[in-house]
Amino acid sequence: MSQDLATTAEGIEQAVTAFVSKRVGADVPADQDLFESGLVSSLFAMELVVHLEQAFSVQILGDDLKRDNFRSVQAMTALVLRLNGAEQPADA
Amino acid sequence: MAEQTSIVKCLVWDLDNTLWQGTLLEDGDVKLPDSVSELITELDSRGILQSVASKNDHDQAWKQLEALGVAEYFVLPRIGWGPKSDSVREIADELNFALDTIAFVDDQPAERAEVEFHLPEVRCYDAERLPEFAALPEFSPATVTVDSRRRRQMYQAGFLRKSAEAEFQGPSDDFLRSLELEMHIGRATEDELSRVEELTLRTSQMNATGVHYSISDLRTLLADPRHEVLVTMLTDRFGPHGAVGLQLLEKHAGVWNLKLLATSCRVVSFGAGSVILGWLADQAAHAGVHLVADFRRTERNRMMEIAYRLAGFTDEPCDCRAGLPAPAQEDIQRLHLLPAPCAPPPTMKLHTVSLQGA
Numbered sequence: 001m002s003q004d005l006a007t008t009a010e011g012i013e014q015a016v017t018a019f020v021s022k023r024v025g026a027d028v029p030a031d032q033d034l035f036e037s038g039l040v041s042s043l044f045a046m047e048l049v050v051h052l053e054q055a056f057s058v059q060i061l062g063d064d065l066k067r068d069n070f071r072s073v074q075a076m077t078a079l080v081l082r083l084n085g086a087e088q089p090a091d092a
Numbered sequence: 093m094a095e096q097t098s099i100v101k102c103l104v105w106d107l108d109n110t111l112w113q114g115t116l117l118e119d120g121d122v123k124l125p126d127s128v129s130e131l132i133t134e135l136d137s138r139g140i141l142q143s144v145a146s147k148n149d150h151d152q153a154w155k156q157l158e159a160l161g162v163a164e165y166f167v168l169p170r171i172g173w174g175p176k177s178d179s180v181r182e183i184a185d186e187l188n189f190a191l192d193t194i195a196f197v198d199d200q201p202a203e204r205a206e207v208e209f210h211l212p213e214v215r216c217y218d219a220e221r222l223p224e225f226a227a228l229p230e231f232s233p234a235t236v237t238v239d240s241r242r243r244r245q246m247y248q249a250g251f252l253r254k255s256a257e258a259e260f261q262g263p264s265d266d267f268l269r270s271l272e273l274e275m276h277i278g279r280a281t282e283d284e285l286s287r288v289e290e291l292t293l294r295t296s297q298m299n300a301t302g303v304h305y306s307i308s309d310l311r312t313l314l315a316d317p318r319h320e321v322l323v324t325m326l327t328d329r330f331g332p333h334g335a336v337g338l339q340l341l342e343k344h345a346g347v348w349n350l351k352l353l354a355t356s357c358r359v360v361s362f363g364a365g366s367v368i369l370g371w372l373a374d375q376a377a378h379a380g381v382h383l384v385a386d387f388r389r390t391e392r393n394r395m396m397e398i399a400y401r402l403a404g405f406t407d408e409p410c411d412c413r414a415g416l417p418a419p420a421q422e423d424i425q426r427l428h429l430l431p432a433p434c435a436p437p438p439t440m441k442l443h444t445v446s447l448q449g450a
Contacts, residue, residue: 041265041439042370043363045402046395065401 007084012056013077019051020073030073045070052076058083097229100140100215101189104180106198107146107153107171110219116148116156124160127223132165134226137391138236139243141187144169145179145196167247176203177210184214187247195230197222245394265439271328273362273440277339277371280321285310288323288338299354300396301388303420305340318343320447324368326359333359337368341447347412348376348447350385351420353396365399367437373403374434375447382412383429386419405429 013030021028024039034040040048048070049060058080060069069079108115114122135142142165146153150171157163168186170179176198184194191213198204199219208216215230225231280288285307305313313319324337336359340352350372355365376383385405387397405427413426436442 038438041363042366042399042402043268043439044265046363046366046398049398049402063401063406065398066406067402067404070402 009077009081012080013073015055016052016073016076016080019055020048023047028073030077032073033071034073035067035071040070048076052080056080056084098192099233100195100230101193102141102143102167102183102187102195103135103231104143104145104183104194104196105166106176106196106200106203106219107144107148107157109199110197110222111144112156112160116153122156124162129160129162131222131225132162135231136165136244138231138233140231140233141244141247142166143183144171145176145183145198146171147173147176165244167244167251175206175210177207180207180211180214197225245392268362268439271362273326273328275364275367275440275442275444276325276327277322277337277368277442277444278325279445280310280314280323280338282311282314284323284335285314288321288335299352299390299393300350300400301352301386301421301424302390302393303352303388305352313340322445324355324364326362326364336364339368339372341372342416343381343447344415345381347382347384347415348372348379349416349426350383353385355396360395363437363439365396366403367440367442369399369403369405370434370437371442371444373429373431376429376431377433379448381431382410383431384410384413384416385427385429386424387427388421388424400427403429 017028017030020034020039023044026039028034028039032039035045045067049065052058053060060079060083064079064083069075105111108122111128112122112124116122132142144153144157144166146169148171153171154163154169157166157169168183170182172179176196180194180196181191184191191211192215194211194213195215195217196204196207197217197219198207201218204216204218207214217225288310310321314321320339320341320343322339322341323335324339326333326336333356335356337355338352339350342349342351353365353368355368373383383405385400387400387405389397406429407425408428410428410430413428416426419426
């Protein structure tokens with residue numbers, strides 16, 4: 001449903017920023033450390049995983065699920081871009 | 093839209109004499125045929141969501157679905173006394189699915205007619221046709237992916253969040269704090285063992301290995317000084333949730349092996365799994381040992397893997413694994429954590445035993 005959003009870094013970053021900002025009720029700069037600033041809990045991080053997978057039709061598996069990949073809007077954008085660019089989702 | 097047979101995305105079940113045999117409020121006792129239970133799991137694995145539209149006492153009917161072991165398969169159940177066309181429409185709206193992707197099965201011609209009249213796009217089936225369902229093209233998506241197999245879980249995770257926070261504006265942690273959650277983690281007692289056994293059976297979504305431990309297995313481990321059998325209880329300002337988690341830990345000299353972590357899916361939305369893992373990491377850090385967690389991916393425990401990974405567990409090699417006996421099953425992965433002291437969770441009060449020395 002978000003094919004158009006999933007194609008460019010700007011599109012992904014905007015969509016992720018919108019989602020996170022809405023959920024934490026504050027503006028979130030793309031490079032802000034969400035864990036350090038206490039904006040994101042482990043629980044919200046789980047929700048982010050599910051949200052990114054649904055919104056961008058990607059699968060986040062194994063070591064890709066590490067916290068660092070969800071630490072900031074930038075990190076999440078990079079993760080989605082990388083997974084989208086991959087020919088085949090790494091299935092292991 | 094122009095496909096010959098469009099795939100059904102959600103099947104809505106009637107209960108009495110459709111899903112189960114008997115009328116709950118009259119017979120008291122109803123029976124779930126094996127064929128129906130197999131159909132439910134089969135459709136679930138194909139990524140077809142399932143819901144309920146039943147005229148019944150809500151609490152009693154839901155309890156019955158739980159007792160039959162199938163409650164977790166249903167999203168957005170509508171059990172009450174309103175017209176079924178309303179129920180089906182609400183389910184479709186909540187799911188954001190078009191009505192022509194919804195199917196409805198009921199043994200009563202009048203109920204089917206009512207739904208057909210108000211919602212002509214919905215495909216209605218007589219319960220007598222259930223045996224054919226698995227072979228019907230509309231219930232047979234061409235491809236079944238990892239994604240479709242966990243579709244229900246993804247929806248459920250979303251609903252949990254939505255319903256819990258529907259009334260609450262603000263960050264999720266604030267909402268959780270408003271519940272005044274208190275978690276107790278202690279060594280299992282004899283009395284708790286049966287509840288604990290049930291947890292390993294019923295918590296398929298949140299069971300890290302899918303391995304079932306019987307009461308006698310657990311009793312043996314309880315008596316073994318090397319093992320810790322820990323039970324997690326949760327309460328909030330509305331009352332107790334009871335036993336919601338089981339952890340089985342085997343302590344070795346330089347490493348603790350978390351052989352099982354199971355939590356009730358009722359407490360996923362409270363972040364219970366992450367809190368337990370944080371506490372274990374803290375205990376291990378103070379004991380100066382590594383943590384190794386057994387994990388076996390099943391179709392249904394993905395949220396558990398996410399909890400482990402976010403808690404910092406990785407596939408990275410470490411010599412500490414060599415000191416452990418081989419896992420109970422071959423396909424068990426061992427995730428590793430070099431634990432660091434971990435601050436107590438901001439969302440709940442913790443009352444726990446100390447694992448050091450014992």
